[in-house]
Amino acid sequence: MKSSPLIAAVIVAVSSASHAFDLQQPSNNNTDNLVWTGHLSPDTDTVMSAMLAAHIYGGTATVPEKINPESEFVLNFCNAESPRIESDYSQFQVGLVDFNQTTQLAPTIDQGSIVAVIDHHAIGGSPINTSQIVAMDIRGWGSAATILADNAEKLDVTLPKHLACVGLGAILSDTVVFQSATTTDYDKHYAEKLAGIAGISDLEDFGQQMLIAKSDLSHLSADTILTMDYKNFEYGGKKVGIGVAETLTAQQLIDRKEELLAAMKAYKQANNLDHLFFSITDTKDKKANLLWVDDSDLKVIKTAFEHTPATDILTLEGITSRKRQIGPAIQNAVESL
Template sequence: MKLHPLFLCLALASTGAAAFDLNEPENNDTSNLVWTGHLSPDTDTVTSAIIAAYIYGGTPVVPEAINPESQFVLEYCKATTPAQMADFSQKMVGLVDFNQKTQLQKSIKESSIVAIVDHHAIGGNPVNMKQVATIDIRPWGSAATILADRAEQMDIELPEYIACTTLGGILSDTLVLQSPITTEYDRHYAEELASEAGIDDIEAFGQKMLEAKSDLSHVSAADILTMDYKNFKFAGKKVGIGVAETLTAHQLLDRRDEFVAAMKAYKQRQGLDHLFFSVTDTKNKRANLLWIDSADSKVAEVAFKAKPTNGWLVLEGVTSRKRQIGPAIQKAVESLN
């Protein structure tokens, strides 16, 4: 079965150069190409870089250290961890799983970007490219799903370990296909990739991933805050949103004072206008949102029309930063400025 998706695929062309070809990889010079995702890399970012490099050539890399869930997936799938790259200045770069300048590793020159494969909205501060670039953005649950579709459409057979890691990317971003961002394409390719990877029980694999992500007892509040963290620019304001997805939310909720201290220090150090942190309870499908001052409190009140209880704002049925938390905060910030 081949799916024929509706998606946004833009080729931005300039005189005298050819766009990176996402359909005919043999047309591309990939000798100096790396594929990378956003800062604070998550499992979708890491695994999307791996499959993109396999399909198109080049090398998968990460801009920062990977998190425990991603490490579990790579070990489970018997895949090599992409190297952490500090200096991208001499590289051609393909971006996966993001398009925002605020999430770009500082040494990446926008003039070096040749392609973007992403599933996020083009928000307030996207990368600004004057050169030829090819962009594939679709409203699916993960960038890994988009790349799995590209592999299928080009009749590229994935090795077992890449089918496995790509499945991990899909399950991570869709909370094992339970998040509101999950689409029919995510479910379809999850089934296909599981078959190719020899994984009989998707739910069991996903549960192991959630367990790996949940064990944060040995991690400092400051590190948890930025482990799955993104910067945004809304209405000219610098906004940070961190998320910790866990099956054992109570362990983190009991550490509220630690998170408040870490957030105060981080907000001041980064010069943020607003900072929010969610302990997302994946077992009970709810977000527990935290902020630290009156400016952020006003945004949260407008965004969610609710008041905190015991220091946390409990949002039932909210699990997605991409689809639920981020858009609500963006709308509130824009309405207040």
């Protein structure tokens, strides 16, 4: 596969004399007090990308909250230790992976301490705002882990077997085993390379095991399910929450619709949100089953998807990605109303 310029990328890297973090020459950096972290409600790409970044650039991998069952499965499968849960980032220099929004930032992170961002999401809503130069690598690929695998290769950094394995898990998770609309050829290319290092011959089987681990939510409360894969956004000055549960057994959650709606109503009020949405994303049949709280949310739904739901749940065929499909549609609707 030929190398090509960064897609939708911004890379700011200056000489070590300016004391800015350098993504091109890691040896220029002082990483004694550096930690890497992803967004709140950490998913598999966030967890594993922090681990990859710490190995490539130095520093320590962390997560801001407890990891989810899929991430636990991947770490166990790969014989890898989980990053530590960090409750106080105030004393560290911080590198961010897999996000760039202040609405998803751990509350103890001072934006003045951020030195780098490695991400694959749009810069919209409420991105970080710093007075200092921040090294940024943002590309429209399917996973932050794909970007990091590419950086490791270009920097001639060898990934050990367990990190290649977790990186593969991150790519398979965020691309839903290459079925998501966000999947690129880069994701497939580096998934194959990482699988070779990790000694994994059947990517599909590994991915399906991950989906199964993610799917069984029967033992979890509706409150936990709502926020397990959840992100806050700021669209048009409005506070918007979008939660997702990707599952092979969507009916299991649809049957708990009333519990989820009650949890959503309480969460929206407690967090002073203008809008709140939750998608039960059926990874088997490739569709989203969207829930909302009240009439103001319903108005957004009608505008976003040009459809008036006949019931209190809207099924969207072929919709599986919050990042590429659900989020942008809701953003456009909120900003137009």
